[in-house]
Every structure is written in structure tokens, then in C-alpha cells.
Amino acid sequence: MPVNYFPAEFEVIRNYDKCISCRACERQCANEVHYYDADFGKMLARENRCVDCQRCVCICPTGALKIRPNENAFRKSANYTQPLMTEAYRQAGTGSVLLSSMGTPKDYPVYWDKILLNASQVTNPPIDPLREPMETRVFLGKKPTKMKFDKNGELDTTLEPSLTLNVPIMFSAMSYGSISKNAHESLARAAEELGTFYNTGEGGLHKDFYKYGANTIVQVASGRFGVHKDYLNAGAAIEIKMGQGAKPGIGGHLPGEKIKEDVAHTRMIPRGTDAISPAPHHDIYSIEDLRQLIFSVKEATEYKKPVIVKIAAVHNVAAIASGVARSGADIIAIDGFRGGTGAAPTRIRDNVGIPIELALAAVDGRLRHEGIRNEVSIVAAGSIRCSSDAVKAIALGADAVYIATPALLSMGCHLCRSCHTGKCNWGIATQNPELVKRLNPDIAYHRLVNLVTAWNHEIQEIMGGMGINSIEALRGNRLMLRGIGLTEKELQILGILHAGE
Amino acid sequence: MKKIYVNEERCLGCHLCEYYCAFANGSEPEFYKAFRLGRNAVPRIKVEDGNGINFAVQCRHCDDPQCMKNCIAGAISKVDGVVKIDHEKCVGCYTCVLSCPYGCVVADGGHSASKCELCTANGGTPACVKNCINGAIVFEERGETA
Numbered sequence: 329m330p331v332n333y334f335p336a337e338f339e340v341i342r343n344y345d346k347c348i349s350c351r352a353c354e355r356q357c358a359n360e361v362h363y364y365d366a367d368f369g370k371m372l373a374r375e376n377r378c379v380d381c382q383r384c385v386c387i388c389p390t391g392a393l394k395i396r397p398n399e400n401a402f403r404k405s406a407n408y409t410q411p412l413m414t415e416a417y418r419q420a421g422t423g424s425v426l427l428s429s430m431g432t433p434k435d436y437p438v439y440w441d442k443i444l445l446n447a448s449q450v451t452n453p454p455i456d457p458l459r460e461p462m463e464t465r466v467f468l469g470k471k472p473t474k475m476k477f478d479k480n481g482e483l484d485t486t487l488e489p490s491l492t493l494n495v496p497i498m499f500s501a502m503s504y505g506s507i508s509k510n511a512h513e514s515l516a517r518a519a520e521e522l523g524t525f526y527n528t529g530e531g532g533l534h535k536d537f538y539k540y541g542a543n544t545i546v547q548v549a550s551g552r553f554g555v556h557k558d559y560l561n562a563g564a565a566i567e568i569k570m571g572q573g574a575k576p577g578i579g580g581h582l583p584g585e586k587i588k589e590d591v592a593h594t595r596m597i598p599r600g601t602d603a604i605s606p607a608p609h610h611d612i613y614s615i616e617d618l619r620q621l622i623f624s625v626k627e628a629t630e631y632k633k634p635v636i637v638k639i640a641a642v643h644n645v646a647a648i649a650s651g652v653a654r655s656g657a658d659i660i661a662i663d664g665f666r667g668g669t670g671a672a673p674t675r676i677r678d679n680v681g682i683p684i685e686l687a688l689a690a691v692d693g694r695l696r697h698e699g700i701r702n703e704v705s706i707v708a709a710g711s712i713r714c715s716s717d718a719v720k721a722i723a724l725g726a727d728a729v730y731i732a733t734p735a736l737l738s739m740g741c742h743l744c745r746s747c748h749t750g751k752c753n754w755g756i757a758t759q760n761p762e763l764v765k766r767l768n769p770d771i772a773y774h775r776l777v778n779l780v781t782a783w784n785h786e787i788q789e790i791m792g793g794m795g796i797n798s799i800e801a802l803r804g805n806r807l808m809l810r811g812i813g814l815t816e817k818e819l820q821i822l823g824i825l826h827a828g829e
Numbered sequence: 830m831k832k833i834y835v836n837e838e839r840c841l842g843c844h845l846c847e848y849y850c851a852f853a854n855g856s857e858p859e860f861y862k863a864f865r866l867g868r869n870a871v872p873r874i875k876v877e878d879g880n881g882i883n884f885a886v887q888c889r890h891c892d893d894p895q896c897m898k899n900c901i902a903g904a905i906s907k908v909d910g911v912v913k914i915d916h917e918k919c920v921g922c923y924t925c926v927l928s929c930p931y932g933c934v935v936a937d938g939g940h941s942a943s944k945c946e947l948c949t950a951n952g953g954t955p956a957c958v959k960n961c962i963n964g965a966i967v968f969e970e971r972g973e974t975a
Binding site: 345346347348352389390392761765766768770771 | 838861881963
């Protein structure tokens with residue numbers, strides 16, 4: 329047997345006074361960590377297989393389990409940390425690119441946590457959202473630039489196609505394939521009940537979910553998986569994915585093991601083949617090319633649906649967004665580098681892109697400066713973690729936000745970041761029927777609705793405190809924001825003052 | 830009347846319902862102690878699993894209960910639609926265990942037979958329903974005759 333260069337990442341701590349050997353942990357662990365040793369008459373664990381998904385901890389009827397980081401430590405170095413050493417051992421063993429899932433765990437600055445919100449005192453009274461109306465409805469799409477009248481002097485009230493959201497929160501793109509059918513069903517039903525939208529991601533739309541079309545955003549990505557005329561017409565809007573915050577510059581990759589019958593059919597590809605999206609759209613090498621694709625999908629849908637262009641937040645995002653706004657897109661979604669993914673090369677996820685806060689501020693500022701901000705709506709994505717992040721994003725200039733990780737959390741995800749293994753113990757990022765079952769859409773959809781409803785209440789409370797009664801009045805209202813512990817340059821990019829100013 | 834139903838699409842085969850049943854019908858107030866000290870009852874629900882299909886089985890409270898018909902001691906009766914065993918009368922012959930077509934009457938070791946009585950003695954929602962981790966077991970009215 330070869331030398332095992334790195335120890336188990338986690339320790340399984342079992343309180344044997346409480347363990348009743350019911351073996352529920354064993355039955356519920358897809359990684360086969362727990363097992364019953366008949367000779368010893370007790371449960372034991374193969375700790376090197378544990379990914380810390382916490383499923384066993386959550387279902388243990390006696391609370392006998394605890395998973396914690398393995399305290400075994402390599403000799404300390406602030407430069408060569410244990411994860412870096414482990415990764416080198418792993419790559420030396422496999423010769424492969426390191427894969428990771430979900431958002432980067434690295435300790436980059438989170439600007440949301442360095443921005444404080446304002447509240448009213450004395451001169452402009454706060455508003456109590458429980459007693460007074462508080463509008464959180466948002467319309468996404470082009471806004472009219474001038475009033476038009478017909479021959480009789482009547483106001484022309486026709487508007488460009490738009491989306492109406494009851495809450496300024498949508499579920500961002502997660503493909504069927506990367507997540508399970510039950511997860512998709514939960515998102516679709518929640519979006520319908522909340523009066524908002526979920527996004528198919530690049531995996532096409534399962535035939536059972538066409539009925540949720542009015543609350544669906546259908547995505548067209550570089551792989552064009554599952555894209556056909558009926559698909560484009562099934563959704564309320566079409567999103568062209570140019571990039572993803574977690575992995576700017578590369579396309580999606582769904583391993584063949586996840587391409588089962590239903591996924592293959594939905595994606596229109598053979599069963600068991602890897603679904604590899606090209607890094608670029610092979611027909612888009614300029615803003616003019618993007619414009620062609622935008623108008624191709626508009627033509628296919630008779631100009632009835634708004635088109636979203638999703639770009640990753642990269643260095644020159646403001647200039648790119650300006651081009652996108654001029655290309656005919658109705659909505660721009662910007663995805664920050666802390667956003668999640670079902671699978672990405674670790675080095676790219678952890679090192680490429682820029683934070684959404686800075687990208688959003690830069691894009692909103694640039695579009696306003698160029699006088700084209702009303703040509704597009706902006707959706708901020710990539711680690712909107714809670715309602716106050718959403719409020720700050722809107723005050724920085726977003727019309728609405730996309731959330732995905734919090735949506736997964738409400739369905740049970742514990743961010744073990746092992747989606748790429750396809751063995752999700754929570755039934756979310758897997759296509760194994762036995763595991764998919766674990767996500768009961770009747771429960772999960774309700775939890776999603778609860779989460780967004782709770783956030784919306786909090787958004788209303790925060791707005792009320794500011795003396796604002798409509799989300800429209802909060803958008804781009806950077807006077808409601810103050811930086812704390814930020815440099816002059818950071819404040820300048822964010823377009824906000826420092827606390828105390 | 831309300832009965833317990835199991836949705837095999839949702840049942841994960843975790844067997845936890847068996848433990849919650851055994852605890853609810855036992856005498857020990859602390860869950861882990863009930864099993865560590867053997868103060869649990871024999872579960873009246875049993876998960877049949879394997880081949881990708883899992884299904885928890887418990888008393889159907891039949892229209893024409895075979896267990897009741899065959900009870901030599903007259904210990905089994907149907908009260909408000911719930912088939913019950915009177916442990917005072919039960920002689921422990923286990924004819925009911927043998928005659929139940931669903932295998933839902935269990936020998937509980939105390940020279941008596943036991944079965945699911947919808948937790949009527951434990952108050953409220955049946956323990957298996959309350960504690961199912963995936964909402965697979967429900968307690969509801971489906972318009973069946975009692």
C-alpha cells in the first residue's frame with residue numbers, strides 16, 4: 329500500500345454513551361463513512377472519507393455525533409499552509425487539475441461587511457412597515473427615455489418587455505444536472521409562490537417544469553445545451569451567460585456520471601458523455617456578435633421577452649457592461665468572484681475575478697456617467713448572503729439581486745463544497761435517485777419561500793428605518809451607505825463616504 | 830378517520846421511525862437511555878427496504894381485521910376505527926401475529942402482542958409521523974371507511 333501523504337480532513341466524534349447504534353448515520357452517508365462493527369458491537373467511522381456535510385449530525389436521533397477538523401497538523405507555516413501542502417500531495421498523486429465546488433472559502437475582503445447603513449433620526453422620520461405601505465416590487469428591463477404621444481395626443485404607454493418581481497430577489501442559475509430534479513422543482517415552485525424567478529442554468533428545462541414557465545428564466549450558455557425554440561419561448565426571460573463569477577473565462581463542466589437518462593434528454597446530448605461548455609461562445613467575439621445573438625433570441629421569441637446578459641465581474645467589467653448595455657440587452661447580471669459553482673478548477677475559483685461590490689459600483693457609475701443606465705437593469709450576484717447584503721447591493725445601484733447559495737442552504741446544503749463528486753448527501757447536487765429522494769420538494773420549496781419572505785421583511789424594516797417606502801427610492805442611493813475601515817481608493821470606487829463624513 | 834400513510838417516493842429507509850416508535854411506546858423518558866438501557870418497546874412500524882424501494886409498514890386498521898377475528902382471548906377490539914389490544918386480556922398466544930397479512934402485530938416480549946394504535950395513548954400525532962426526517966409518513970384523512 330502506498331504512503332498516505334495526508335491525513336483525514338475531519339474527525340468523527342461519537343459520544344458512545346448516547347450512540348444507540350441505530351445505524352441511521354451509516355444508511356444516510358453516501359461516502360460510506362460510518363459502519364457497524366459487529367465484533368466490537370459499536371459504530372465506527374472511516375474518517376478519511378468524510379466531507380463534513382453534517383448530514384449524520386443533523387439526523388442522529390440522540391445528538392451523539394460531532395464532526396470537527398482533524399487536529400493533526402503539519403508543521404506550521406504561514407506561507408506553506410496545510411491546505412496548500414495537501415493539494416500538492418493530491419496533485420502529485422493524480423496529475424490532475426484540482427476541482428472545487430461552491431464559492432471560494434479564502435479570506436478575501438468582504439466589502440458588504442465594511443459598509444454600514446443609514447437610519448432616520450428626528451428630521452425625516454422612519455417608517456413602520458407593519459403599519460404603512462412598503463413597496464418592494466421591482467420591474468426589470470429597459471425604461472422609457474422619453475414620453476411619446478400618439479396622433480390624438482394620448483400618452484403611448486407601451487413598454488419594452490420586462491420582468492415584474494414582487495421581491496427584489498431571484499434565484500440564480502443552477503442547471504438541471506448540476507442540481508437534482510427535486511431541487512429544481514423546489515426552486516420553481518418557490519419562485520411561483522413568491523412572484524419572482526428562478527433560472528434554468530445552462531442545462532435546459534425538464535419537460536415537467538414547462539408549467540412554471542411564467543416564473544422561469546431560461547439560460548443560453550456557450551454549450552447551448554437544451555436550447556430550442558420551445559425552450560426559449562417557455563420562459564419569461566432569456567439569459568445569455570457570458571461568464572460566471574466563480575470561474576470567469578471558462579465554461580461549465582458536468583461530468584458524464586451526472587448525465588443520466590433524464591439529464592441527457594433535457595440537455596439533448598448522449599447519456600454518460602461529459603457536458604463541457606466551451607470557454608467562449610464560438611459565435612461571439614465582439615459586442616456586435618453579442619448583439620446578433622441577443623436579436624436572434626429576441627426574433628425567436630417575437631420580441632416579447634427581455635434578454636439578460638450575465639457577465640462575470642472581471643477587471644474591466646464597467647467597460648464590458650457599457651458594451652453589453654449598447655448591444656441591446658435589457659438586463660445585465662453581474663456575478664462576483666465569491667459566487668458559487670457546481671464544479672470549478674480550484675485555482676480559478678480562488679484567484680480569478682473581482683468582488684461584486686466593487687464591480688457593481690463601477691458598472692452603475694459608468695452607465696450613469698454615460699447616460700445609459702435606464703437602458704438596462706442591473707442584477708447583482710455572487711455572494712449576496714443575507715438581506716442586508718441585498719439592501720447594500722441595491723443602494724450601490726442594483727435593481728435586484730440573484731441568490732443561489734442561500735437558496736441551497738435553505739434546502740439543507742451545509743457548504744461541504746463537494747458538489748463535483750455527485751454524492752450530495754442532501755439530495756441537492758446529485759443525480760443518484762436514492763440521494764435525490766432525500767430532498768422532498770414539498771418541504772424544500774416551503775423553506776425557500778420562508779427564506780425569501782423573511783429577507784423581504786428585513787428589507788422592508790431596513791428601508792423603513794431609512795425613511796424610504798419604496799425600493800425604487802433605495803436604488804443607487806449611495807448616501808445611505810458609509811464605509812468603515814476602507815481606504816480612500818476603495819471609497820472612491822464604491823462611490824460612498826466614510827463613516828463620520 | 831385519520832390514518833398513517835407512507836409515501837414510498839419519499840421514504841429513505843433510514844429506519845428512524847422504528848426507533849421513534851419504540852421510544853414512544855416504551856417507558857423511558859430519555860431517548861438515548863431507552864435504547865441504551867433496553868427500556869424501549871418493540872417497534873410497531875417496520876421499514877421494508879432494498880432494491881431502491883423503501884416502505885415503512887404499520888397496522889392498516891383493516892375493515893375486517895384478521896387479528897381481531899382470530900384472537901382466542903377476545904383481547905383485540907376496534908375502538909373508533911383503531912384496532913387495539915387489551916393487554917390484560919391478551920394471553921400471548923400470538924395467533925394475531927401469525928394471522929396479520931401485513932406482519933404488523935408484533936410479539937413484544939412481555940407475553941403479550943402489540944401493534945400500532947396510532948399513538949392514541951401517547952397523545953397527538955403518531956411518533957413516526959412527527960419524526961420522519963423526509964415527511965414521508967403522513968397522518969391524514971383520505972376518506973377511507975373506518
